[in-house]
Amino acid sequence: MASLVKKFGGTSVGTVERIQAVAKKLAKAKEAGDDQVVVVSAMSGETNRLVAMAKEVMPATVDVRELDVLLSTGEQVTIALLCMALKTLGCDARSYTGAQVRILTDSSHSKARIVSIDTDKITTDLEKGRIVVVAGFQGVDAEGDITTLGRGGSDTSAVALAAALGSDECQIFTDVDGVYTTDPRVESKARRLDRITFEEMLEMASLGSKVLQIRAVEFAGKYNVPLRVLSSFEEGEGTLITTDDEENEMEQALVSGIAFNRDEAQITITNIADQPGTAYSILGPIADLNVEVDMIVQNAGVDGTTDFTFTVHRDEYQRVLDFLVARQKELGAATVTGNDQIVKVSIVGVGMRSHAGIASRMFRALSEKGINLRMITTSEIKISVVIDEDYLELGVRSLHDEFGLADAAVTEA
């Protein structure tokens, strides 16, 4: 008998029929003896509908306290409907809002952090054989005000509940059947991973494999809650995200996956003074524009000047470029140029830690296809390169081959 927290996202509960399908899945697992706590999101489209109304009423700034009161109704609708569907199938079930199981958070409306969870009601219900259904994404602060955890916060709710309850696993049901070595739309040989570490998942997620919320993965890693990504619509084992088990490290693949991101654009500033404060003088004002900067590369200069290159989201590209061009003189830069026809491709794997030569294998594989590298950054378990957009598919496929990701068997250097 397993003790499980199962989370179903907005698409999985997007219609009454889908809610009924989720109920059937849960009823089946109940028969098999699982203790189940279920976390659900708002039905897909519902949050957008509510946000649209809020914007109509309050076009300028939105009141975050009241927005949380508004948005939290989305999940509340789903928990009630799911419990009704479960009862129709003869399963005893009970719904709780975030406030009712006292998912206590700080008071940062719209991006609250979970402080504690009162599991008394849940454990009592589980002991009575009930399926417990909890509204994701929401909590309550010390004053009793409703808070929300921000978009995708339901994943975080699920992990927090699994941690608080000491569940065997936190299962995230979504519209994909697991985490893949890369995007199957780009490389048809992409393979579902049976296991991946929290660290790898973090790098994969932040690089564009949008299966799980980064915060939930961090949270799961911190509290060592085994996390599994599965399909709501198909049977299967999904992908288990777990700690980097030292014993298994020898079996670990060198590279677990290839991530990529098409949403980036690159900006380069040449021949600026190579002195303390240069990076800040460029990036400080950009942060003030509320623009997030992703990759940052600075080459050591030879003549007292240096070149500085970074990437931003494509939607911000023109605004940032215009801003820096206007400040070119002030920065003392020779040129300010940019390119929004680029992509970032990354290889991710904890195996990199203990194996040398992976970077050179990556660069060789790309150069053999005539792909030019415009930027390179590395971290302990990830190497990222920026290449011309046209070469994305070719680059991903050649790296997928190079590191043997299509094979089910693990590859050793």
Added chain:
Amino acid sequence: MASLVKKFGGTSVGTVERIQAVAKKLAKAKEAGDDQVVVVSAMSGETNRLVAMAKEVMPATVDVRELDVLLSTGEQVTIALLCMALKTLGCDARSYTGAQVRILTDSSHSKARIVSIDTDKITTDLEKGRIVVVAGFQGVDAEGDITTLGRGGSDTSAVALAAALGSDECQIFTDVDGVYTTDPRVESKARRLDRITFEEMLEMASLGSKVLQIRAVEFAGKYNVPLRVLSSFEEGEGTLITTDDEENEMEQALVSGIAFNRDEAQITITNIADQPGTAYSILGPIADLNVEVDMIVQNAGVDGTTDFTFTVHRDEYQRVLDFLVARQKELGAATVTGNDQIVKVSIVGVGMRSHAGIASRMFRALSEKGINLRMITTSEIKISVVIDEDYLELGVRSLHDEFGLADAAVTEA
């Protein structure tokens, strides 16, 4: 400076524009110095939308605990949007769900009764100059489960809050501008009443003038909360519903209004044994069918038998008639007949208490128009007759004239 509870129903907050209009009205009153606690319903249509989803998920019996979780989201959406609209106008405002101000109820889901209200948060907010917006229709039981008060329960929430806060007045904003002497669609000379007593209002409401929920009026009467019905859309004083002030009794109109009900049907059982238990032998099984009986008339018999006539809702008419026809022999009745082409017309007024001859004036006025009376029942402040449906308009207008209701001045016998 008045301390007011104001309630806006579903139609008054049915769109974002209407919510903004309500906010403007409140902002204006705030400037005039009113302390305001606002109770709102779900946006019109929302409750039906939610109920439809529930029925889709749970077609047979509905789970009342989960239905309350579901339905309570309707008002929660409105409180958030109204607060946002108020803030956009520069008014500080704060929303509360039923659970948040602890509108403590019993655990009778879907028809819960209010036990107490914790007014601490509300009074603190009012002291800070805030407009407090509370979700109507909902509460929370001792276990922390969400409850609802049943359809129209928002009126009850408003009255209960006014009682708990000791407000000067509970104002119910609706789509009519007050309580009328009769339905203006039937009698164009119908006039808005400035004042009416709780008792009169109860008789008017239960007789088909569906302006206010009966329960809310009872509640207001019990706690002596002055209740005012006003239009959400037009300026005006509305109708004040208050206690029967002895000092003003001399000024009281004989008849305050003419109510009528087109939804009734009449069933007559003739020549049944005139003995103890007869009425129960007929009505007991009908109550078991979950049918509500309205008027009941039994004539004293002369030959040891009696005739028994009662009215039910037209929707139940055929079912009840078939049921009794099948039991005719068992009841020992000569005939079981019915008529669903009838209406009930009533005159209501506390003035009847101290004045004789009102019934005969009513009957004379109707007979002068050739209207036959099929049933008559009387109470202390009401006389009801059943007449043929075709004569409804004529009957109402002749009574309206007879008792001088079109004149603003009061009529004395």
